[in-house]
Amino acid sequence: MLRVTAAPERFLSRGLAQWLARRGVARRPSSAHRSVVALPPDLVALLSALGGRRVGDLTPKELGSLTFASVLRAARRGGAARARLVALLAGALPFGTGPAGTIWVYVLDGGASPARSAIVAVDTETLSPRVVCRGAAAFAVRLALVEAERDDALATRAGELLAKLPSPGVAEQEAVRTAFERARAVADLLVADDPAVRRAAKRLVHRPLAVPHPPRSLRSTRGRTKARRPAERTDPFALGSVVEAFFRTETGDADLVGAHAASPDAIVRDAVSVLEGATREPSPRTALGKDLARRRVVATRAAKSKHAAPASVGETRLELTRRIVERIDALRPVPDPGAATAEREEALLALGELGDGGVLPSLLARALTGDVAAVDMLGALGDVRAIPHLLDLLRRPSQGGLRLLETAAVRALTDLRARDAADTMRELLEQSPLSGWREGIERGALVRELVGALGTLRDEAAAPVILQILESKSNEYRHVLPVAAWAMGRLRHLPALPALERLVFSPKEASSSEAVWAIGELGSAHPSARERVTTVLRTLPNVESLEPGVDIVRLTGLAKTNAGTAAAPTTSELRRGLERALWDPAFRQEETSRRQAWALRSLAELARVWRESYPDEEDHDAFFLGHEAVRYFVTRDDHRVRTSAEAAFAAWGAPLPRTRRYYSFVLDAIEERGGLEALHDAVRDPLGVFRHNVATRLAERGHPSSVRPLAEAAARLFAEPATSTYEYDDAPLYLVTFVRALARLNRPEGNAVLLEGLRSAHHHVRAVIADNAPDDPAFVPELMAMLGDPRSFLRSRAERSLRALGIGTTSPSERPPPRTAPL
Numbered sequence: 001m002l003r004v005t006a007a008p009e010r011f012l013s014r015g016l017a018q019w020l021a022r023r024g025v026a027r028r029p030s031s032a033h034r035s036v037v038a039l040p041p042d043l044v045a046l047l048s049a050l051g052g053r054r055v056g057d058l059t060p061k062e063l064g065s066l067t068f069a070s071v072l073r074a075a076r077r078g079g080a081a082r083a084r085l086v087a088l089l090a091g092a093l094p095f096g097t098g099p100a101g102t103i104w105v106y107v108l109d110g111g112a113s114p115a116r117s118a119i120v121a122v123d124t125e126t127l128s129p130r131v132v133c134r135g136a137a138a139f140a141v142r143l144a145l146v147e148a149e150r151d152d153a154l155a156t157r158a159g160e161l162l163a164k165l166p167s168p169g170v171a172e173q174e175a176v177r178t179a180f181e182r183a184r185a186v187a188d189l190l191v192a193d194d195p196a197v198r199r200a201a202k203r204l205v206h207r208p209l210a211v212p213h214p215p216r217s218l219r220s221t222r223g224r225t226k227a228r229r230p231a232e233r234t235d236p237f238a239l240g241s242v243v244e245a246f247f248r249t250e251t252g253d254a255d256l257v258g259a260h261a262a263s264p265d266a267i268v269r270d271a272v273s274v275l276e277g278a279t280r281e282p283s284p285r286t287a288l289g290k291d292l293a294r295r296r297v298v299a300t301r302a303a304k305s306k307h308a309a310p311a312s313v314g315e316t317r318l319e320l321t322r323r324i325v326e327r328i329d330a331l332r333p334v335p336d337p338g339a340a341t342a343e344r345e346e347a348l349l350a351l352g353e354l355g356d357g358g359v360l361p362s363l364l365a366r367a368l369t370g371d372v373a374a375v376d377m378l379g380a381l382g383d384v385r386a387i388p389h390l391l392d393l394l395r396r397p398s399q400g401g402l403r404l405l406e407t408a409a410v411r412a413l414t415d416l417r418a419r420d421a422a423d424t425m426r427e428l429l430e431q432s433p434l435s436g437w438r439e440g441i442e443r444g445a446l447v448r449e450l451v452g453a454l455g456t457l458r459d460e461a462a463a464p465v466i467l468q469i470l471e472s473k474s475n476e477y478r479h480v481l482p483v484a485a486w487a488m489g490r491l492r493h494l495p496a497l498p499a500l501e502r503l504v505f506s507p508k509e510a511s512s513s514e515a516v517w518a519i520g521e522l523g524s525a526h527p528s529a530r531e532r533v534t535t536v537l538r539t540l541p542n543v544e545s546l547e548p549g550v551d552i553v554r555l556t557g558l559a560k561t562n563a564g565t566a567a568a569p570t571t572s573e574l575r576r577g578l579e580r581a582l583w584d585p586a587f588r589q590e591e592t593s594r595r596q597a598w599a600l601r602s603l604a605e606l607a608r609v610w611r612e613s614y615p616d617e618e619d620h621d622a623f624f625l626g627h628e629a630v631r632y633f634v635t636r637d638d639h640r641v642r643t644s645a646e647a648a649f650a651a652w653g654a655p656l657p658r659t660r661r662y663y664s665f666v667l668d669a670i671e672e673r674g675g676l677e678a679l680h681d682a683v684r685d686p687l688g689v690f691r692h693n694v695a696t697r698l699a700e701r702g703h704p705s706s707v708r709p710l711a712e713a714a715a716r717l718f719a720e721p722a723t724s725t726y727e728y729d730d731a732p733l734y735l736v737t738f739v740r741a742l743a744r745l746n747r748p749e750g751n752a753v754l755l756e757g758l759r760s761a762h763h764h765v766r767a768v769i770a771d772n773a774p775d776d777p778a779f780v781p782e783l784m785a786m787l788g789d790p791r792s793f794l795r796s797r798a799e800r801s802l803r804a805l806g807i808g809t810t811s812p813s814e815r816p817p818p819r820t821a822p823l
Helices: 002-006 008-022 041-050 068-075 079-089 136-148 155-164 170-191 194-204 239-246 266-278 287-308 317-329 342-354 357-368 372-381 384-395 404-415 419-430 437-456 460-471 475-491 494-504 513-525 527-538 548-561 571-583 589-613 619-623 627-634 639-651 664-684 692-701 704-718 733-745 748-758 763-771 779-786 792-804
Strands: 092-097 102-107 118-123 129-134 217-219 225-227
Touching: 008 041, 008 136, 041 092, 041 136, 068 079, 068 170, 068 266, 079 092, 079 102, 079 118, 079 170, 079 239, 118 136, 118 170, 129 136, 129 170, 136 155, 170 194, 170 239, 170 287, 170 704, 170 748, 194 287, 239 266, 266 287, 317 342, 317 357, 317 372, 317 664, 342 372, 342 664, 357 372, 357 384, 372 384, 372 404, 384 404, 384 419, 404 419, 404 437, 419 437, 419 460, 437 460, 437 475, 460 475, 460 494, 475 494, 475 513, 494 513, 494 527, 513 527, 513 548, 513 589, 527 548, 548 571, 548 589, 571 589, 571 619, 589 619, 589 639, 627 639, 664 692, 664 704, 692 704, 692 733, 704 733, 704 748, 733 748, 733 763, 748 763, 748 779, 763 779, 763 792, 779 792
Parallel strands: none
Antiparallel strands: 092 102, 102 118, 118 129, 217 225
16 A cells, blocks of 8 residues: 555556456456547546556546437536536546535646646535545555545545545645536526526626637648647646637627537537537527527626726726826836846836826927937837837937937947937947947947847848948947847848958857847848858857857758758757757846747747648648747736737737736736636736736735635746756746745745745746745745755855844854755
């Protein structure tokens, strides 16, 4: 028994069948488990081993060839059939019955969800879930122990081991509870009476809807599509979201229903057919279709009345814009946009998305007096009426100093895509040589912005001036060289090729992504240079040890230059380079961000290459990273990575999820419309961006009900990959915010998730939690153990937190030897 609990995966794969045979249960010939849902491998292994036999407190039950209509008809009778419908709508698969009044379900949630693979007991009367364990392997061990309890000789030992099985944490419980709560409302829309339909519609109207991506398809040479069914399930079960989308036509989400017609899950395909039949004009043909169409009318009317109810949410867009402006004014502007704080960047993005042009006169008045922050806001606002006034700022005689105003004006004009400004920018660049260290300090940032702006605007007349900068050996231009190389690539200026070669082969500087990309652009644009460019890209210094971001740019350059020839890199080479650049963290966060952005830009370029050069090639689907990767990158707080991801996935035809921006400025309206529960939904939203603002708001409110949603969301973040390998690099803002929110609430449920993070191998998670440990004695043993960690930055944080908790620490000479760091 002890060996069974120590190796559950081995027990599931080999030991369960042998154990059943020893128990005297005859083994039946194995057969494929029939189901209307694509099953995960561990559940297939469990059901195959059981062969339909009752073991412990599980009686396996196949879903067989059930249809969506038959599930609805059975659910109207209530009981176990209603519980099965709710489970399916919650993204879980019923696979058997348990003790009286319960059914067993397997959660098919996606990605980093803490509920993924959870085994849940659902009460058929109350429809409430209880998470028992994670994964079919752990459940198989549990079944064996429950079965062994019936043997008098094994009962005591089995009972002891059963009590020691790890119980799921609050994050898993909350994720499952929330999913079933929502599924009960969706089930009411389908099978309840009209008053219940109206109540359910009003509960759901303000909740963000996350419809899973449609299944990825391969385009064949004859125009047909083949549904892609992966060997191991990686995407959530879409039934509940597809059904809810059908009832939310006012938000436009019903358009996503038909996209799941090729789902690998038979019941989802059948549901899509039924729901589309309910929208048939002039009227549905079946009784079920007519009933669903009527229910949708009832639901949308109720949702409209609920949506319009709070008349007090009346802040005008102009008032909101003024609040954003006030917030930006409170933050110190910086001359270098790369050094801008995440908070400032987020506020400028909010101004661009939520801002009203009514503030333009006041911002212009401030800008003309030399207010740099106002100039930045004009660029973010995106109103082209500001272009003539920003040009006037550039044409003013220079006042000397750091030239911050002109730098901001160039940046704003670039954001506004002001092509008319190119002549003025070119003249200013010619008049701003960096002839010495003093000029480098005063004009360095301005020159870099000018070079980047002229490249962005594709001003071909600026090519000779930028080429002079690229060829300059002055140390003052050193920080401008990558931008100048990128601009040469944008302009496709062939005379720049020798200078670019010298730059990438320089023994003093590591090859930059900008310079390598520019060389690839010249090779793809000028057939006469292709052979030379191919040689350069294949003979870069230390090709095998190139930084991953540079390497994928190099491979993409070869693909662009040699498309359709034997010299082009293979699909597998490109795929390996892409995955390295996207998933291997760099030394610093900024480097990781740049690396991922360049990798995603390369992915977008590969889409163009494959579309033009391999129109009949089906293997282009090898570049698809998976729907969970799409969700991860398009919901990053990092704007550079997020926009690159949106462009890359759109270029390949991957469906982009409808993300939501939770700026701090919109939280008042969310809370006023839906109360605290609306904020809970926002902090859980898997398609939310800037959710750290919601976490901060919930921590300020301090309500105990906020602990579980925050714990679930934090558990998802703890499972995400690290953003850097540098020990002393600051952790991402969103990670710090969620940890501080849970620590501020200081409740057992939230502290349990923080303790799990403190025991993880993620160095940023451990450092942030150690730095923000709540006043809870349960953290003392973990922090004391961290004093023996070989990494000094973790030891110092543990010492600081222990002192804050009033616990003394030993001197270094008295400490035990460091233990091996977790991998």
